[in-house]
Amino acid sequence: MMGRQAFDQAQLFYSFNLEERIPARHLLRRIDAFVRQALSDIHYELSAYYSHTGRPSIDPELMLRMLIIGYCYGIRSDRRLCEEVSLNLAYRWFCRLDLEDGVPDHSTFSKNRHGRFRECDLLRLVFERVVGICLGSGLIKGEGFAVDASVIEADASRYHGLAPDEIDWSKVEKPSRAVREYLEALDETAPAEPGRKPPKVISPSDPASAWTAKANKRVQFGYGLNYLIDNEQAVIVDVEATPARTFDEVASTETMLARAKSRFNLKPKLLAADSAYGTGKFLAWLIDEEIEPHVVVRDLSNRKDGTFSxxxxxxxxxxxxxxxxxxxxxxxxxxxxxxxxxxxxxxxxxxxxxxxxxxxxxxxxxxxxxxxVNEAARDIARSLVGTPDFERSWDERKKVEMRFAHLKTHHKFERMRLRGLSGARDEFHLAAIVQNLKTMALRLTKPPTAVQVSA
Ligand code: SF4
Incomplete structure (x- = not known):
C-alpha cells in the first residue's frame, strides 16, 4: 500500500534536543572540538577592542563560527550565510544557537567583520591557533615544506581597467575602503625594488589587485593566494595574500618561512617549489637560511639557434x-x-x-x-634536481596544488568577495583555517561510519 505523509504541523509541544540531532559523522561535529580549542579565551583577547558601555555587540565567537560555516560550505554571501544559519539545524548547533535564538542581521555582521576583526587581526590569531593545534597533534613534521600560489579573481571588472596615468585619485570624491587602503599603502611604499615592474593596468575599484593572465586563464584582476604547507599531511603552516604577481609571491615566501620560524620554531630542511621560485635572489636566501632548495631553475641561457650557449x-x-x-x-x-x-x-x-x-x-x-649575481645558488639548486630526495619532495609538492583545487571545487572559492589587500587577507586566512580544520577532522577523528571528507 502506498504510504502518504500525514500533514500535521500544528503540534503544540515537541520533545526536541538539538544536540541529539547532529550525527557524530557530521563534519561540523568533527571539527567542533578543534574550533572550541582555537576559540577558547577569544573574548579575553578581544576585550581591549570592545567598549565596556552601551549595547552588547554580537558575540565574536558566534561570528567566527558562522564564518567557518560559510567557508566550509562555500556560502559566499553574508546575507545568505545569515539565512542558512537561521534555517539549518546543524549550523545552529555549531553556532551554539538554540531553536529560538536570533541570528545576527547580515549588515551588522558585515560591519563587525570588516571593523574590529581587522583592527585586532583576529583571523590571523585564530589561524595561528589552528596551526598550533595541528603542531601539538603531531600533524606537522617540520622537515619538508612546499610553497605555491594560486590566482583568485578579484571582485573587479576586467573590462574597466585603466593605465595608471589615466586615474587621478585626487578627483575620486568618496574613495572606497579598498581605494583608501591602496593610497595609504602607496604613501608608505619604499622606492621600487629592482626587478619589480610597475603595473600597466589598474582596476579603479580594487587597485591593489594585479592585472594577470597567469595559469593560462583569461586576463583578469586577481590576488595571489600563497600557501606554505608541511609536506607530511599538507597542513597549511602559513598563508599570505599578495597581488597576483610572481615577484610578490616569491617575496611572500620569505615572509612566511621567517614567520613559521618565529611563531612555531619551525624551520624546514628543504623547500619544494616550481620554477617561478627559481630566481637567484630567492635561492641565495634559502641557502643562507640553510634550507635545501628543491626548486627547478629556469635556464634561459640555452640557445636554440645553433649558436654557442x-x-x-x-x-x-x-x-x-x-x-x-x-x-x-x-x-x-x-x-x-x-x-x-x-x-x-x-x-x-x-x-x-x-x-x-x-x-x-x-x-x-x-x-x-x-x-x-646569484648563479652559484642556482648551480646548487640545479645539482639537487634528480636526486631521490628531490624526486620525493617534488612529488609531495603536488599536495599544495591539491589544496587549491579543493578550495576552488569544494569550497567554491574562485572569486574574491571582499576588495583590497586586507579583504584578500581575511578571505585567505578563513580558507586556510577551514582547510586545516578539515585535515584535523580527517586525520584525528574517527567517525562511526566511513564518510568522505575532502581536505
Ligand atoms: S667569444 Fe670566442 S669563440 Fe666567440 S667569437 Fe669571440 S673569440 Fe670567437
Missing amino acids: RSDFKYDPDKNIYTCPTGKILTTTGRIHEGKTLLYRARKNDCQSCPLKRKCCPKAAERKVPRD
Whole structure:
C-alpha cells in the first residue's frame, strides 16, 4: 500500500534536543572540538577592542563560527550565510544557537567583520591557533615544506581597467575602503625594488589587485593566494595574500618561512617549489637560511639557434672570468643590469678575427655572456634536481596544488568577495583555517561510519 505523509504541523509541544540531532559523522561535529580549542579565551583577547558601555555587540565567537560555516560550505554571501544559519539545524548547533535564538542581521555582521576583526587581526590569531593545534597533534613534521600560489579573481571588472596615468585619485570624491587602503599603502611604499615592474593596468575599484593572465586563464584582476604547507599531511603552516604577481609571491615566501620560524620554531630542511621560485635572489636566501632548495631553475641561457650557449663557456670562479671555446677570455665590469645580471664580454678584436664567430655571435661585434649575481645558488639548486630526495619532495609538492583545487571545487572559492589587500587577507586566512580544520577532522577523528571528507 502506498504510504502518504500525514500533514500535521500544528503540534503544540515537541520533545526536541538539538544536540541529539547532529550525527557524530557530521563534519561540523568533527571539527567542533578543534574550533572550541582555537576559540577558547577569544573574548579575553578581544576585550581591549570592545567598549565596556552601551549595547552588547554580537558575540565574536558566534561570528567566527558562522564564518567557518560559510567557508566550509562555500556560502559566499553574508546575507545568505545569515539565512542558512537561521534555517539549518546543524549550523545552529555549531553556532551554539538554540531553536529560538536570533541570528545576527547580515549588515551588522558585515560591519563587525570588516571593523574590529581587522583592527585586532583576529583571523590571523585564530589561524595561528589552528596551526598550533595541528603542531601539538603531531600533524606537522617540520622537515619538508612546499610553497605555491594560486590566482583568485578579484571582485573587479576586467573590462574597466585603466593605465595608471589615466586615474587621478585626487578627483575620486568618496574613495572606497579598498581605494583608501591602496593610497595609504602607496604613501608608505619604499622606492621600487629592482626587478619589480610597475603595473600597466589598474582596476579603479580594487587597485591593489594585479592585472594577470597567469595559469593560462583569461586576463583578469586577481590576488595571489600563497600557501606554505608541511609536506607530511599538507597542513597549511602559513598563508599570505599578495597581488597576483610572481615577484610578490616569491617575496611572500620569505615572509612566511621567517614567520613559521618565529611563531612555531619551525624551520624546514628543504623547500619544494616550481620554477617561478627559481630566481637567484630567492635561492641565495634559502641557502643562507640553510634550507635545501628543491626548486627547478629556469635556464634561459640555452640557445636554440645553433649558436654557442653559456654552457659552452667555462667559468672560473677564482678569477671571475669566462673562457670561450677558442680559449679567449670574457670579463665583466661588475655593473649589475636589471638588478640581477652581470655581463661578461669578449674583446672585440678577438671576436672579429675568430673563425667561430658565425657560430658564436653572428649578429654582434663581440660575444656577451650573462650571469646572475646569484648563479652559484642556482648551480646548487640545479645539482639537487634528480636526486631521490628531490624526486620525493617534488612529488609531495603536488599536495599544495591539491589544496587549491579543493578550495576552488569544494569550497567554491574562485572569486574574491571582499576588495583590497586586507579583504584578500581575511578571505585567505578563513580558507586556510577551514582547510586545516578539515585535515584535523580527517586525520584525528574517527567517525562511526566511513564518510568522505575532502581536505
Ligand atoms: S667569437 Fe669571440 S667569444 Fe666567440 S669563440 Fe670567437 S673569440 Fe670566442
